[in-house]
Amino acid sequence: MINTVEALLFGAGRPLRLSEIRNLLDTDGIPSELSDIKQCINSLEDRYDASSLEIVEVASGFRLQIKQAFSPSLTHLWNERAPRISKALMETISIIAYKQPVTRGDIEDIRGVSVSTNTIRSLLERNWIKVSGFKDAPGKPALYATTKEFLDDLNIKNLSSLPDLPDSIETDDGEIFSQVV
């Protein structure tokens, strides 16, 4: 069964949930418990210890990855590097991540600049955000939230694994101003 689980993880090339693996095994005529599968994954982790592989649990399940130490060697495999993400895009996704669900207006309030349709579209196309609903306000603006894929792509399991949002500094105006001056 360990090898079947391994084959599934290798074949999928995407994160698989324990329940997903159980269903796949079930249709294959191998009944199993979730705990059995978890054990298989643990054994695989042990097996991979001395290899270039690792199993990482991300938001959408368990995924086979190449240990990050080997990334420098891998980057030369492709001519194209992963596209750079603009500052504006990073700020937008960060506001969505920490304040979700938010409307475009909420993002604009913080950034002090209008959020272009392209920015939102680009995040939607990347599957990093989704429309989670519509705010009960005039015009019914769309509410945006981050997706599991966003967390998967950052190699984290849940939103609380994001770096903490820096605290806002509570100072009185005069003090801030003396700093500014």
Add this chain to the structure above:
Amino acid sequence: MRILQYVVFIMQNTNQAQLEFPIVMGQPYEIIPDDLFIPPNALELCLETFSGPMDLLLYLIKKENINILELDVSNITDQYIEYIDLMDSLQFELAAEYLVMAATLAEIKSRLMLPQENYDEEEEDPRATLIKRLQEYQRYKSASENIALLPRVDRDFFTASAGLPEIKIDKQEITVSKEELATIFHEIQTRPDLKLHHQIDFEELSTQERIQIILQILSKRNIVSFSKTLRKGEGRHGVVVTFLASLELAKDGHIELIQNKTEEIFLKSLTGVSN
């Protein structure tokens, strides 16, 4: 020209390590212009470097050591107008946000120049509002910088997958030769289209035409039975048309309709047999 110089200045100035001064009209431009503040038309450049007016302001405050409190209001107003003059209609939306910021700063500055003023309790100090907004923005700005540092798929780490083994599918392979294909194609092309369907319309029977027919019959014989004027194959529709034609003729006084004890109707010519 001045605008371009500012752009050059900003470009060089954003690079702190660069010590060379921009050359303007053959002279090194050593003094920082007092009016260096959101250079007009350097907008596109600003937008590439800064993600918005808040970002630019933070940058100016922190890195350029520009004291927003000592800015010359008349200077800002001049720039403000220059800005509007130079703005492309296309860039208007983008520039507007920078303009709002410039206006806010101008307002703050003008208030500071006035003698001590007590703000209404309801009206918030615009200075405090701006600083709050700047702080809030800075929180997310630094958060976004932290997130940007997180390992990212296909940039910092890679997922593993394996090529799938040959998957056996229970499907019979179909082998067809060129000749077979040609024959089949020919057969299909020449096959009569049996599925073609078309509407069959009843031949329209005209009462007027039937009148002529009846008159023709009656021109040879004085009396004719109704059934003799019918034509086989016209069915019920034919009976109706013939009957209508008979009634029409009777109404106009050409014929007389006679029914004896039998069911048969006779059509008798009133105009007589024409010769």
